[in-house]
Amino acid sequence: MSRIAQKLAALAAAGKTALVPYITAGDPRPEATVSLMHLLVAKGADMLELGVPFSDPMADGPVIQRAVERALAHHVTLDDVLEMVRVFREKDSETPIILMGYLNPIERFGYEAFSHAASSVGVDGVLTVDMPPEESFGYTPALREQGLDRVFLISPTTPQRRLRAVNEKGSGFAYYVSLKGVTGSNELDAEDVARQMLRLKDELQLPIGIGFGIRNGETAYAMAKMGDAVIVGSALVSLIEANHNQDLYTIELALGEKMQEFRDAIARADAEKSF
Amino acid sequence: MSKEFSTIEYANFPDEHGHFGPYGGIFAPETLMAALEQLNLEYQSVKHDPQFLNEIAEDLRDYVGRPTPLYYAQRWSEKLGGAKIYLKREDLNHTGAHKVNNTIGQALLAKRLGKTRIIAETGAGQHGVASATVAARLGLECVVYMGADDVVRQAPNVARMKMLGARVVAVTSGSRTLKDALNEAMRDWVTNVDNTFYIIGTVAGPHPYPAMVRDFQAVIGEEAREQILQKEGKLPDALIACVGGGSNAIGLFHRFLGDESVKIYGVEPAGHGLETDQHAAPLCKGTPGVLHGNRTYLMQDAHGQILGTHSISAGLDYPGVGPEHAWLKDIGRVNYVAVTDEEALQGFRDLTRLEGIIPALESAHAIAYATKLAPTMGKDQTIIINLSGRGDKDMNTICQIEGIEF
Numbered sequence: 274m275s276r277i278a279q280k281l282a283a284l285a286a287a288g289k290t291a292l293v294p295y296i297t298a299g300d301p302r303p304e305a306t307v308s309l310m311h312l313l314v315a316k317g318a319d320m321l322e323l324g325v326p327f328s329d330p331m332a333d334g335p336v337i338q339r340a341v342e343r344a345l346a347h348h349v350t351l352d353d354v355l356e357m358v359r360v361f362r363e364k365d366s367e368t369p370i371i372l373m374g375y376l377n378p379i380e381r382f383g384y385e386a387f388s389h390a391a392s393s394v395g396v397d398g399v400l401t402v403d404m405p406p407e408e409s410f411g412y413t414p415a416l417r418e419q420g421l422d423r424v425f426l427i428s429p430t431t432p433q434r435r436l437r438a439v440n441e442k443g444s445g446f447a448y449y450v451s452l453k454g455v456t457g458s459n460e461l462d463a464e465d466v467a468r469q470m471l472r473l474k475d476e477l478q479l480p481i482g483i484g485f486g487i488r489n490g491e492t493a494y495a496m497a498k499m500g501d502a503v504i505v506g507s508a509l510v511s512l513i514e515a516n517h518n519q520d521l522y523t524i525e526l527a528l529g530e531k532m533q534e535f536r537d538a539i540a541r542a543d544a545e546k547s548f
Numbered sequence: 549m550s551k552e553f554s555t556i557e558y559a560n561f562p563d564e565h566g567h568f569g570p571y572g573g574i575f576a577p578e579t580l581m582a583a584l585e586q587l588n589l590e591y592q593s594v595k596h597d598p599q600f601l602n603e604i605a606e607d608l609r610d611y612v613g614r615p616t617p618l619y620y621a622q623r624w625s626e627k628l629g630g631a632k633i634y635l636k637r638e639d640l641n642h643t644g645a646h647k648v649n650n651t652i653g654q655a656l657l658a659k660r661l662g663k664t665r666i667i668a669e670t671g672a673g674q675h676g677v678a679s680a681t682v683a684a685r686l687g688l689e690c691v692v693y694m695g696a697d698d699v700v701r702q703a704p705n706v707a708r709m710k711m712l713g714a715r716v717v718a719v720t721s722g723s724r725t726l727k728d729a730l731n732e733a734m735r736d737w738v739t740n741v742d743n744t745f746y747i748i749g750t751v752a753g754p755h756p757y758p759a760m761v762r763d764f765q766a767v768i769g770e771e772a773r774e775q776i777l778q779k780e781g782k783l784p785d786a787l788i789a790c791v792g793g794g795s796n797a798i799g800l801f802h803r804f805l806g807d808e809s810v811k812i813y814g815v816e817p818a819g820h821g822l823e824t825d826q827h828a829a830p831l832c833k834g835t836p837g838v839l840h841g842n843r844t845y846l847m848q849d850a851h852g853q854i855l856g857t858h859s860i861s862a863g864l865d866y867p868g869v870g871p872e873h874a875w876l877k878d879i880g881r882v883n884y885v886a887v888t889d890e891e892a893l894q895g896f897r898d899l900t901r902l903e904g905i906i907p908a909l910e911s912a913h914a915i916a917y918a919t920k921l922a923p924t925m926g927k928d929q930t931i932i933i934n935l936s937g938r939g940d941k942d943m944n945t946i947c948q949i950e951g952i953e954f
Contacts, residue, residue, distance in 0.1 A: 328854040329727065329839060331734040332577040338721055350851040376575060376838045381852030403575045403838065407565065428579040430741060435581065453579055454739040 276397045277369040277422050277445035280319060281480045281501055288547045290497040290539050292317055293482060294532065295373065295506030297324035297337060298354040299344030301517035305524070306357045309513075312525045314368050316532035322400070322504060325354050325374030332402045334457035336507040339514060351378040351387070355394045362395035371398040371424055371445075384415040391421060398422035398445045406438040413442050426450050427481075429469055436476040446480040446502060449473060454485065457507030461486035463495040470499045490538035497542035505535055553881050554808040561872065566755020566842075569878060571871035574754040576841045579738045588756040590661055595763060600656065607652045608767065611685075612642045614649075616768075618775035618932070624902040631785065631925035633918055635905070635935040636772045636800060645908065645937030646768060646796045647678040651747055653764035655682035658745035665689040665744045669733040671698055671726035671792065672863030672910060673705025674937055675749030680714035690714040693732045695725035698862040705941045723856040726792075726866045730840050750793025751870030754841030758870050765799025772932055773803050780930055786811045786921060789934035790913040791831065791884065792864035794873045796936035805881060814873060815917045817859035818886035828857035830869050831877050831884040839867070844874040860889035860945065861909035863937075891916040893949065896939065908937035909945065 274282070284291050294313045298306050310321055326344040330337060358370055372391065379387050379401065391399065399421055404412060406425065413423050422445030427436065430453065439447055451466050452458055466483065473481055483496045484504030496503045512527040566572045576584060594600040608614040616637045625633045638646040651668075658666055666688050670676030676692040683690035692709055696718040699706050709716050722728035730753075737746045751758045751765070776784050787804060789797035791814040804810045819827035827833065830845040837846040839854060847855040847867035859865040876882040887895075892909060895916030900906045907915055914933050922931060939946070947954040 327852075328722065329731050331731040331840070332579075332738060334735070335721075342721075345853065350853075352851070377846075377848065377854070378852035380838050380843075381848065381850070402577050403841070405574060405576065405578065405581055408573050408575055426578040428577075430579055430582040432582055435578075450579060453741055455735045458739065 275420065275422050275445055277320065277371070280369050281446060284319060285480070285501060289543050290500065291319040291482070291502035292535055292539055293320045293322055293502050293504040294318050294509055295322040295324060295504060296509060296513065297326060297340035297344050298357055299326055299347055299349030300340040300510065301343050301513055303347050303349055303353060305521055307361050308521055309524070309528065310361050311364065312528060313532065314365060316529045317536040318368065318532070320369040320371065320502070322371045322373050322506070323354065323358070325351055325372055325378060327375040327378060330375065332455055334455035334507060336457045336511045336514065340510045343517060351382055355390055355396070358396055359394040366395070369397040370395065371400055372396055373400040374402070376401050376404045384412050388415045388419040388421060392419035396421060398424050400424040400426070400448060402426065406442045409442065424448055427473065429453055429465065433472070433476060436473065440477050440479060443479060446482050447477055448504065449481050449483045449500065450485045451483050451496065452486050456485055458486050461492055466496065467499055490534045493535045494538040494542045497539040498546060503535070503539060554806050556806070558802065558805045561875070562755065562759055566759065568872050568875035570836070571843050571874040572755060572758055573843055574841065575838050575843065576754045577738060579741060583741045584754055586661065587657070590657060591756050591760050594657070594660070603656060604653055608649065612648050612652065613640065614767065615771045616640050618772055618779065620779070621903050624898060625922065627902060628919060628922040630922040630927065631929040631931045632927070633922055634776065634784070634930060634932045636768060636932055638768060638796065638934060638936045639905070639907065639911070639938035643674070643678045643681050644940065645674040645678070646765060646799060647675040647749060648681065649767055649799065650749065650761050650764040650795065651675070651678040651682045654745070654747045655686055655688070658688065658747070659686060661745060663743055663745035665740065666747050667691045667693065667733050667736050667744055668747045668749060669693045669726065669729040670749060671695070671729070671865060672861065672908065673698070673702040673709065673941055674863065676714070676716070677705050677708050677712070679747050680709040680712035683714060684712045691736065692716050693719055693729040693736070695723070695729050696720045697724040698726065701945055702862050702941050703944055725857070725862065727854065734840070750795040751798050751872060752793045752840060752842055752844065752868060758842065758872055761795055762798045762802060762872060765795050766802045768796070768799035768934060769801060769803035772800060776930065776932060783807050783810055784932045785809070785925065785929040786813060786931045788813045788815060788914045788917055788921065788931060790815045790864060790910050790936065791869060791873060792817070792828070792866050792910065793868070794870040796934050798870060798872055800932070800934040801882065812882045813917060813921065814882050814884045815913045816884060816886040817861060817864040817892070817913055818888045819858040819860070821888055822886055825855070826858040827886065828859045828865050828867065829886045830867060831873060832886045836874065842871045844868050844871045845877070860892060861913065863908070863910040864913065885917060887913050887916040895919060896946070905935070906939035907935055908939050909942045911936045
């Protein structure tokens with residue numbers, strides 16, 4: 274069982290929902306990333322999602338686009354991101370790490386070379402936004418070979434038939450995109466998500482993480498009541514942006530406060546779920 | 549090798565998953581997968597439907613003004629002293645370029661799918677104008693995404709789109725050109741996929757776009773082949789077209805791919821020179837990768853980041869190219885070459901002063917390559933150039949360069 278599956282199983286057994294923060298590697302500067310990862314874990318992250326910067330992030334909203342631009346201004350590469358994970362693992366061998374990004378940097382690296390490198394530095398799962406199951410005949414096996422989980426996105430528009438493919442080819446968990454839109458959108462509809470969850474849980478054996486548009490305690494609470502994991506990205510990244518010229522301590526304070534808000538909301542949801 | 553070219557069933561490409569050899573495919577975010585599938589099903593079901601094809605044929609004849617002439621550019625040919633050069637006059641289409649051939653077809657599909665809103669990306673603005681035009685005609689809401697730099701250099705087309713009732717969004721992210729306009733259009737589509745049809749303007753993007761846009765543009769080569777046979781009694785010796793995303797090129801080339809005696813040249817923009825990093829020639833200098841929904845040749849660095857490009861022509865200023873071109877390059881059927889900004893400008897001047905035809909700066913790249921190729925050929929040989937658009941939209945750029953007050 275992978276580190277991701279183990280973590281989610283342990284949390285589920287304890288009646289808990291996972292909190293999964295996202296940051297873009299190299300934002301606001303490369304030397305900050307490993308410290309921020311440790312901070313997020315100290316503030317209650319159960320897993321970490323680390324964004325791999327790509328020049329053309331076509332599924333991301335303005336907040337993550339600008340984070341990627343800040344990282345790319347420092348020429349952060351996929352090699353650099355893997356090195357950050359390696360350094361993080363020197364002090365933390367427990368927290369699962371999922372790399373999230375676009376296919377081209379991995380295509381350029383080579384599927385097998387990437388899978389091997391990612392696995393050996395301690396990456397646990399990979400989410401590639403523009404790589405659907407249909408094109409993954411060479412990709413998923415390469416990841417699997419190295420014990421990496423393949424996390425697929427599912428959206429409100431995903432038909433039942435495609436859910437089966439995700440169930441078959443995905444592992445770790447499935448990432449439910451809670452709205453039609455880009456990351457950081459502002460139109461999360463909890464009732465719609467609830468309807469969708471019924472449909473998803475019918476077809477999927479995998480745990481379900483919910484992300485896109487979760488910006489505060491209120492939305493985190495609503496999503497935690499329905500999903501196995503809650504993923505928060507733009508809400509944290511916008512705090513990094515607001516403080517990007519400040520010292521690391523200031524950024525950490527801002528992130529820590531926001532994490533506490535999410536953590537409290539999820540704890541509230543978990544308490545109610547267990548009744 | 550040449551024998552093999554006549555035995556390939558080009559119409560069988562792409563395969564049902566949108567692959568041209570290793571290129572093409574569907575590399576799209578999950579939210580779009582269902583919409584792409586629906587579009588593909590609809591397109592496959594209508595592409596041989598006589599009623600649908602009739603509807604398109606009527607629109608092309610009565611609204612667009614097809615067939616476009618095949619014009620013998622005698623004075624220019626004689627000055628070059630080699631092959632006879634024919635121009636396929638796509639500049640004479642309604643809206644001034646080949647782009648409308650495609651938007652007519654996609655707008656009909658949008659209507660069939662019950663979509664009320666269309667979006668488009670545009671570089672030179674020709675595809676934006678052609679989209680705004682069909683939207684006005686069908687009463688659809690229209691939003692066009694355009695790089696902020698292109699909004700400035702193609703101002704006349706921005707004005708036309710607005711006049712036609714479209715909203716033009718200037719995209720300020722990334723390199724502020726065509727690739728960023730495409731990213732932004734994708735983001736819009738992901739958000740509004742229920743009521744929105746995305747009219748992609750070139751033979752790129754996720755399947756079925758490269759095949760569908762090619763089929764809508766193939767009328768160029770169908771007509772040109774008939775016209776040259778009528779005028780010359782034989783096939784041309786060479787075809788030339790400029791290649792950005794590659795829709796006008798594939799439109800001219802496709803019907804001739806199986807004619808092994810016809811040499812085919814796709815002309816990429818070399819910008820300040822292929823030896824500099826200031827160009828937009830992925831087929832000449834790029835490497836395969838995945839961008840905007842398909843695998844193809846890209847301008848990218850060693851880490852898979854897409855590079856900024858440069859071309860004097862906004863319509864060619866793009867780091868990728870249609871996947872069918874990538875495949876045609878690899879199998880050797882089409883020769884991909886490049887000309888610089890300066891050479892394109894000279895081509896622009898030549899055609900304007902010798903034939904009284906002001907070409908778009910995109911098309912001027914094809915003109916410029918002909919000035920190199922024609923003199924190496926015999927007087928009994930013929931070339932067809934796709935004159936893909938007219939140059940009115942480029943007056944700002946040209947006047948600045950030539951020091952003419954606009």
